[in-house]
Amino acid sequence: MTPPLARGPARDLRLGVNIDHVATIRNARGGGHPDPLRAARLAASAGADGITAHLREDRRHMTDRDIERLVGEIELPLNLEMAATAEMLAIALRHRPHAVCLVPEKRSEVTTEGGLDAAGGRLLLEPFVAELSAAGIRVSLFIDPAPDQLEAAARLGAPVVELHTGAYCEAWLEQAGTRAAERELERLRVAAAEAEALGLECHAGHGLTFETVPPIAAIATLVELNIGHFLIGEAIFGGLEPTIRRMRAVMEAARAAPQAAGGGGDLTRR
Numbered sequence: 001m002t003p004p005l006a007r008g009p010a011r012d013l014r015l016g017v018n019i020d021h022v023a024t025i026r027n028a029r030g031g032g033h034p035d036p037l038r039a040a041r042l043a044a045s046a047g048a049d050g051i052t053a054h055l056r057e058d059r060r061h062m063t064d065r066d067i068e069r070l071v072g073e074i075e076l077p078l079n080l081e082m083a084a085t086a087e088m089l090a091i092a093l094r095h096r097p098h099a100v101c102l103v104p105e106k107r108s109e110v111t112t113e114g115g116l117d118a119a120g121g122r123l124l125l126e127p128f129v130a131e132l133s134a135a136g137i138r139v140s141l142f143i144d145p146a147p148d149q150l151e152a153a154a155r156l157g158a159p160v161v162e163l164h165t166g167a168y169c170e171a172w173l174e175q176a177g178t179r180a181a182e183r184e185l186e187r188l189r190v191a192a193a194e195a196e197a198l199g200l201e202c203h204a205g206h207g208l209t210f211e212t213v214p215p216i217a218a219i220a221t222l223v224e225l226n227i228g229h230f231l232i233g234e235a236i237f238g239g240l241e242p243t244i245r246r247m248r249a250v251m252e253a254a255r256a257a258p259q260a261a262g263g264g265g266d267l268t269r270r
């Protein structure tokens, strides 16, 4: 049976805080500081609705022990990002996080570069979606905002998709308000509408910042954003709790006034 979709406070738009890069900094020196669990607890007190952590094959940030502690010792639901491999499936079934987000993974990449090929990888993905769902874990597929990927996700029986916002964020950071940024934003809007039409819960994430999040938060059918690198980097300057609080406030303002946030289609008005 699939668990209720939200275990955190009921909100229109949930914030999942990805704490991978707390572990990246810890691993730079070994030892235990900074502790990702401490970050997870601070995120909870700052208003995060969930914690996201990616256990990579090469364990470059999160470790198996981190995942065990995050499942066992924090109150917030854990969204475990992982590749569709037998090793990761066994770990997920052992720890039973609230949710698993299946992501593509390449050893050589510095971050998750694109979405899963749900359309081309049906045979590979089907047993993962089935086994995780049967264990009561909410499964999401991290996909590019493309119609064929959404249809494939629905056919696979995944209840949730997470749309990759990386191309939009890159276009925005190169030159906000340009056609390229608007085009990428439109792809995300169309995909979010299509996800709803297909009965899929829709999340989004990757590369989001205070500047890029408002038009995304303004998309009314999105229910969860997962944000990591920017929050952890910004926390160096402003502290983790104030940074997360500010992100929540920016998201909520955009949700309350979508036109002002660029939700009406014109990014240059912001």
Ligand code: PXP
Pocket (backbone or CB within 6 Å): 018, 020, 054, 081, 101, 103, 111, 112, 142, 162, 204, 205, 206, 207, 208, 226, 227, 228, 229, 230
């Ligand atoms: N969602 C997914 C599926 C991801 O793989 C990542 C990166 O680990 C994120 C969201 C968060 O991206 P960022 O760290 O750029 O905010």
